[in-house]
C-alpha cells in the first residue's frame with residue numbers, strides 16, 4: 069500500500085501571526101506570507117519569466133504616469149559576479165539565475181521634452197523622489213509577482229554601496245541610477261515569515277501618536293530575540309563596547325547598532341555628478 073504523500077506545508081502568513089482574518093483572500097495571504105529568499109537553486113526560469121515580471125512591475129501605480137524608471141536584466145554570470153563584488157559579496161546574487169536592477173530614470177523624460185521642443189526644467193528633489201518611488205513600487209510589484217509564480221526573491225539595497233562602479237558596469241546614462249536589485253530564482257530554502265512590528269507602533273488613527281511606542285518596541289524586541297532571527301548575524305557593537313542593557317540582542321539592539329553610523333555617504337555626490345538634482 070502506498071502511503072499518501074503529505075501536502076506541502078502551507079506557509080503561515082502575518083494575518084495568522086496576529087490572529088487576524090485575511091478573509092480567505094489568496095492575494096492578501098500571498099502578500100502576508102512574503103519572506104526574503106537568500107538561497108536559490110540553479111534551475112533556469114520558465115520562458116517568459118522576465119517579461120511577466122516586467123509587466124507586473126509596470127502595472128504598479130506611477131506618479132503622473134511618468135513611468136520614471138527602467139529595469140536592467142542581468143543574467144550574464146560574469147556581470148553577476150561583478151555585481152556580487154560591488155554589493156558586499158552577498159552569495160545569493162551569484163546563486164539567483166536572474167538579477168533585476170530597478171533604476172529611477174529621468175533620461176527618457178528629458179528625451180520626451182527635447183522631442184517636443186521643450187526644455188527639461190523639472191530637476192528637483194521632488195523629481196528625484198518621484199522617480200525613486202516609481203522604481204521602488206515597480207520593484208515590489210515584480211517581487212510579489214515572482215512570489216506568486218512560486219519563485220523566491222530578495223531585494224538588494226547593497227547595490228548602492230559602490231554607485232559609481234554600478235553605473236559603469238550597467239552603462240547607466242546620466243539621469244539613471246541603480247536603486248535596488250532583485251534576486252529571483254527557485255528557492256533552495258524557504259526563509260521564515262518574519263513578524264513585523266505590532267500594528268500599534270505603525271498604525272496611527274487621525275493623528276500621529278507615540279502612545280504605544282515603548283510597549284510595542286519591547287514586545288517586538290522580545291518576539292524577535294526569541295525567534296532566534298539574529299543568531300549568527302549580530303552587528304558588532306559600535307566601539308566594541310557592550311553595555312548591560314544591550315545583553316539581550318533583539319530587534320532594538322540590532323537596529324540601533326545598524327543605525328549608529330551613516331552609510332553610503334558618497335551616494336549624494338555620485339548622483340549629483342550623474343545628472344540628479346537633489347535640492
Ligand SMILES: Cc1cc2nc3c(=O)[nH]c(=O)nc-3n(C[C@H](O)[C@H](O)[C@H](O)COP(=O)(O)O)c2cc1C
Pocket residue numbers: 102103104105106158222223224225226227248259260261262
Ligand atoms: C530596499 C530594500 C533593500 C534590501 N537590501 C537587502 C540587501 O542588500 N541584502 C539582504 O540580504 N536583504 C536586503 N533586503 C531584505 C530585507 O533585509 C528584508 O526585507 C527584511 O529583513 C525583512 O525580512 P523579510 O523580507 O524576510 O520579511 C532589502 C529589502 C529592501 C526593501
